[in-house]
Amino acid sequence: MQQNIAGLIAGIVFGIGLSISGMVNPAKVMGFLDFFGQWDPSLALVMGGAVGVYFIGYRLVMKRASPVLADTFQVPTRNDLDSRLIGGAVLFGMGWGLSGYCPGPAITGLAFGMEQTFVFFVAMAVGVVVFKMTMGVKPSGQVGTAA
Amino acid sequence: MDIVNFTPLSALIGGLLIGAAAVTLLWLNGRIAGISGIFGRVISTDQSDNAWRLLFLVGLVLGGFAWSLGGGDTSAITITAGTPELIIGGLLVGFGTQLGSGCTSGHGVCGIGRMSPRGLASTICYIMAGAIVVFAMRTMVGA
Numbered sequence: 001m002q003q004n005i006a007g008l009i010a011g012i013v014f015g016i017g018l019s020i021s022g023m024v025n026p027a028k029v030m031g032f033l034d035f036f037g038q039w040d041p042s043l044a045l046v047m048g049g050a051v052g053v054y055f056i057g058y059r060l061v062m063k064r065a066s067p068v069l070a071d072t073f074q075v076p077t078r079n080d081l082d083s084r085l086i087g088g089a090v091l092f093g094m095g096w097g098l099s100g101y102c103p104g105p106a107i108t109g110l111a112f113g114m115e116q117t118f119v120f121f122v123a124m125a126v127g128v129v130v131f132k133m134t135m136g137v138k139p140s141g142q143v144g145t146a147a
Numbered sequence: 148m149d150i151v152n153f154t155p156l157s158a159l160i161g162g163l164l165i166g167a168a169a170v171t172l173l174w175l176n177g178r179i180a181g182i183s184g185i186f187g188r189v190i191s192t193d194q195s196d197n198a199w200r201l202l203f204l205v206g207l208v209l210g211g212f213a214w215s216l217g218g219g220d221t222s223a224i225t226i227t228a229g230t231p232e233l234i235i236g237g238l239l240v241g242f243g244t245q246l247g248s249g250c251t252s253g254h255g256v257c258g259i260g261r262m263s264p265r266g267l268a269s270t271i272c273y274i275m276a277g278a279i280v281v282f283a284m285r286t287m288v289g290a
Contacts, residue, residue, distance in 0.1 A: 006175035007199030008206045014168035014180065014252075015210015019219055021161020022154060024211065027225035031152055033274070033281040038151045042158040047255060049162025050169070054260025057170030067177030074177055075261070076248075081268050088247020089254070089269040093276025095239025098232045098284070102251040103244060104182040106237075107204055109224075111211030116226040120237040127241020128187050135246065 003069045015108040021046040024109050026100025033097050095127075169256055172203070181253025182207070183244035247273075 022028045022042055031040030067073055096102050101120050109117040169180035185200045215221050244250045247269055258266015
């Protein structure tokens, strides 16, 4: 129960952060990706601020033996670069550039009631389901999970 | 290159909040705040231990509501992509993030914050791919 409340609060703060930062504005995201034209560097500061806080916070939190509300930390351990990682990132980046949406802002953006956001959100969900139905089981037999 | 529409203060404040939210989820629940991973699990056949995930996603929407109720300028939000781009883009984002095990939050914020080689490699690839698509759409298609 407490973990659920923690999840809700983290989500709310994350959503406010995405909104304030301008990530929820697809035109602004595409402005960031337009390095060769009219470049808006704002999102580099969003990423820089978020990574900076996480860089410090991660080190402080991981000094603990366990999380406050759970038995163990569940953090990815892989360090290898494989074709799924790179291919997936390229496909994701292409979709990001086409639409101006990545998953977080597309979900937070549902709050603003714009029809185009719902169109993107539904297509994104279909993309997830298509992956799970076609490539959801890795060659090793391990079920695919995203970080 | 021209620099336009630069909003450093709101970008930095928003980024700090995003980082704080991700640290909170790690500190309390021991989990990575990877939105594509959380979303993928919520709409999968494996519904074990999913209540916190669903509530995290509900929180993302509530955060948007809170910002707009608190005076956030939703009228500035502009979606230039047409319906075909939104549909193709959504399919690519959904499929690609599952194939590549993460997105801007899991690989970008948490991955780079943990100094993960996979997070850094993914982030370089999706930013480059996005930049190439934006450049191509503007120059070749004229969009």
